[in-house]
Amino acid sequence: MLEVKDLHVAYGRARVLFGVDLQAPPGSLVCLMGRNGVGKTTLLKAVMGVLPARQGTVLFDGRDITRAHVHARVRAGLGYVPQGHETFPQLTVAENLQVARESTPKARPGTLDEALDLFPALRGLLKRRAGFLSGGQQQQLAIARALVTEPRMLLLDEPTEGIQPSIVQEIEAAIRQLHATGLTILLVEQYLELALRLADHFVILDAGEVVRAGAATELHNDEGVRRLLAV
Amino acid sequence: MGTLNQLVIGASIGAVLLLAALGLTFTFGQMGVINMAHGEFIMAGAYTAYVLQPLAGDQAVLVALPVAFAVGGVLGLILERLIIRRFYGRPLDTLLLTFGISLILQQAARDIFGAPNVQVDAPGWLTGGVDLAGVRIAYNRLFILVLAIGCVVAISLYLSKLRQGRRMRAVMQNRQLAAVSGVATGRVDQATFFIGSGLAGVAGVALTLIGPVGPTFGTAYIVDAFLVVVAGGLGQLKGAVIAAFVLGVLNSFVEFWTANGASFAKVVVFAVIIAFLQVRPQGMFVLKSRALT
Ligand SMILES: Nc1ncnc2c1ncn2[C@@H]1O[C@H](COP(=O)(O)OP(=O)(O)O)[C@@H](O)[C@H]1O
């Protein structure tokens, strides 16, 4: 479904990714891991087109989207939840969802309800400004916002980082449920135990390069992996 | 009587300031673009009324309002497409370039309409005034006040009720998040610039009711207009409304108390604003939220 080949990305002169290869087959849940600053967020941004690729290609459903506009990638079926539970702070929860929904011209009528079913707590907060939600609620809103664009693949950047434990459980359950419905997911997750519970494939980045990749079962009790993740 | 009179005058100065500043709450307040040519869009709106005067007679002002909106909007759109778009995130370059554009537009006006000021005659139905509690309020001032209020209402409805307005607010609050939510942000920027510049054109028409029009007509308002937007809190419509009227009233009282007249009043008002921004650099109103710490 998603295929990244030989991707190079830089911020000005500072090169961050050096020829990254990554594949996410349809229906898979790939966990992208690695220490802070190795380039996980940068990789997701380049897949979404928020950052330009210096070299390499990004294929989605076999289509080359390396040069496509960000919004065109969203319409093609890529959903993205950026790191740090981002919202439109001055818009209400309902408006946050509407903005994303209205930009998906052929959206099914039930999408909004399905997203809210996943996080029922949001239903009681629809009129609240997003900036006034707790971090955990903002993260739930952020995921729901991505879902109403009806993605066929979802990129999640550390969705549980700095979130209160009760909501981490809800988010984990939501990811599991989305995966069960056949959604392809690329998840950045620092917490190895959570990754092991959810993922079927893994990719480990170090200093802007893929150093390990494979089936999730290979991750158990692998000392080398624990060293790469510094856990 | 003296106080009420000054209040009325202040409100009408405030309405003028507000009209001149409304467009900037979009382009400067929301997009962060310092467009020095905004004043020349006001000037273009004023000349639009001048051109339409022989054609539309007593209705010229009313006909000119939508036409000037389109004229200002198209000028803004061209500027955005040709120049500003290439310099987002580079405020100093934008400032210098648009300053150059403003000089070019002034020269163009000089070439087309001549250097001397021209007069747009107030229509018959706007001459005279109404007596209110012993204070005489001129109809043209009242018209400007009503127009300013009408524009504010229209803008706030657009921003809160229409999907285009919602999309615009989303882009201004978090451009990258809007893009990854599927919003074509470049298109939204164009719409924002069109509306902001169109409002400058509308302001220009209104300003012909209180004075003559010349090529440098816009420069008289541009600094005050930027001040209103800064003092009101960038992009905050409510803040801009309050700032405009506070400045207008302040101006009229200082002018009244100090017989020295307008230029001294301006100095005092500037000083008050600078002192105010020292205490509250974020303006009168701030976006309050946990996400913006
Ligand atoms: N906007 C930026 N400008 C310059 N360098 C950046 C920027 N964002 C991230 N970096 C650098 O890129 C590298 C990778 O960052 P990032 O992709 O955020 O890592 P991760 O998500 O794996 O923690 C880091 O060294 C970081 O300092």
Ligand SMILES: [Mg+2]
């Ligand atoms: Mg990161």
